[in-house]
Amino acid sequence: MSGERKEGFVLWFTGLSGAGKTAVAVHTEQELKRRGLRVERLDGDIVRKSLTADLGFTREDRDTNIQRVAFVAKLLSRNGVAVLCSFISPYRATRDWVRQEVTNFVEVFVDVSLDEAIRRDVKGLYRKALAGEIRNFTGVDDPYEPPLNPEIRLDTDHETVEESAGKVLRWLEQQDFIPPSM
Amino acid sequence: MSGERKEGFVLWFTGLSGAGKTAVAVHTEQELKRRGLRVERLDGDIVRKSLTADLGFTREDRDTNIQRVAFVAKLLSRNGVAVLCSFISPYRATRDWVRQEVTNFVEVFVDVSLDEAIRRDVKGLYRKALAGEIRNFTGVDDPYEPPLNPEIRLDTDHETVEESAGKVLRWLEQQDFIPPSM
Numbered sequence: 001m002s003g004e005r006k007e008g009f010v011l012w013f014t015g016l017s018g019a020g021k022t023a024v025a026v027h028t029e030q031e032l033k034r035r036g037l038r039v040e041r042l043d044g045d046i047v048r049k050s051l052t053a054d055l056g057f058t059r060e061d062r063d064t065n066i067q068r069v070a071f072v073a074k075l076l077s078r079n080g081v082a083v084l085c086s087f088i089s090p091y092r093a094t095r096d097w098v099r100q101e102v103t104n105f106v107e108v109f110v111d112v113s114l115d116e117a118i119r120r121d122v123k124g125l126y127r128k129a130l131a132g133e134i135r136n137f138t139g140v141d142d143p144y145e146p147p148l149n150p151e152i153r154l155d156t157d158h159e160t161v162e163e164s165a166g167k168v169l170r171w172l173e174q175q176d177f178i179p180p181s182m
Numbered sequence: 183m184s185g186e187r188k189e190g191f192v193l194w195f196t197g198l199s200g201a202g203k204t205a206v207a208v209h210t211e212q213e214l215k216r217r218g219l220r221v222e223r224l225d226g227d228i229v230r231k232s233l234t235a236d237l238g239f240t241r242e243d244r245d246t247n248i249q250r251v252a253f254v255a256k257l258l259s260r261n262g263v264a265v266l267c268s269f270i271s272p273y274r275a276t277r278d279w280v281r282q283e284v285t286n287f288v289e290v291f292v293d294v295s296l297d298e299a300i301r302r303d304v305k306g307l308y309r310k311a312l313a314g315e316i317r318n319f320t321g322v323d324d325p326y327e328p329p330l331n332p333e334i335r336l337d338t339d340h341e342t343v344e345e346s347a348g349k350v351l352r353w354l355e356q357q358d359f360i361p362p363s364m
Binding site: 038051053070 | 220222229232233235236246249250252253254257258261262263
């Protein structure tokens with residue numbers, strides 16, 4: 001089947017809330033589908049209903065969340081599916097664990113300055129976290145450990161969603177994960 | 183790619199503990215792989231580590247267990263994977279819910295008499311359940327609701343594992359889910 005690889009890959013979008021992880025993932029997903037790949041996208045909103053309804057935001061719960069997602073990503077990626085995961089996933093050790101679990105892990109650091117993330121505050125969560133109304137909020141009272149050597153770094157302070165998605169797609173083309181665009 | 187279908191299917195092996203669900207699933211899995219299909223097998227031992235470590239055997243926990251498994255089976259089956267799930271899954275309503283969730287649900291009723299399951303007692307669990315040492319044990323102090331209209335019924339009181347797996351494979355061939363054997 002055209003465009004079909006034996007193995008898939010996992011694009012792991014990590015970054016602060018408001019960095020644009022899901023926006024870039026959705027844009028990338030659409031383009032990958034247009035090119036005929038099998039694609040699945042996972043994020044908190046998608047998995048919370050079925051997979052992680054019981055989990056909160058303590059370090060232990062965050063890790064359990066990622067472990068369940070990694071299990072799904074592992075099964076999909078080894079069966080030829082392109083998997084796009086967008087999770088804050090603030091802990092380096094947890095992301096490194098996912099890297100070892102799945103087929104062809106691609107760490108995509110969706111980098112944004114905290115100031116810009118607070119300025120956007122799409123979901124109104126930073127305001128609440130800064131007011132102390134919610135706890136364990138990454139970037140406010142919970143740490144974010146940036147990737148040391150990500151496959152791809154996006155700078156969403158200065159890039160549009162289209163530009164960021166374009167960087168991801170070009171990287172995938174260069175690494176021969178996907179065929180070049182027409 | 184030869185032997186590749188656009189959509190996968192989900193073989194859902196349901197039945198009492200000791201019925202032979204996993205034995206038949208393993209045998210079927212090997213043959214499907216031999217024929218070049220993409221295959222994933224899920225059972226309690228496989229998912230407990232990553233997906234359902236927090237769950238016990240109350241009705242609510244059993245249903246949550248199946249919901250998480252169904253989520254995984256849904257994503258795999260719609261991406262062309264043959265998924266083999268063996269879970270007691272004692273409740274009819276839960277199985278009917280899975281049927282609606284996944285692509286090409288095939289209910290395989292692994293039927294065994296309770297007497298025979300107790301006689302086998304591979305894991306020593308019936309003895310403990312009958313002695314009151316463990317609770318909520320299907321067939322002893324928790325109900326098993328047999329399928330009313332399963333796609334496939336296996337009679338493991340009277341069939342070998344090979345015969346049962348053969349019935350599953352023939353059904354899949356007849357329904358054009360897999361190409362005929364050479």
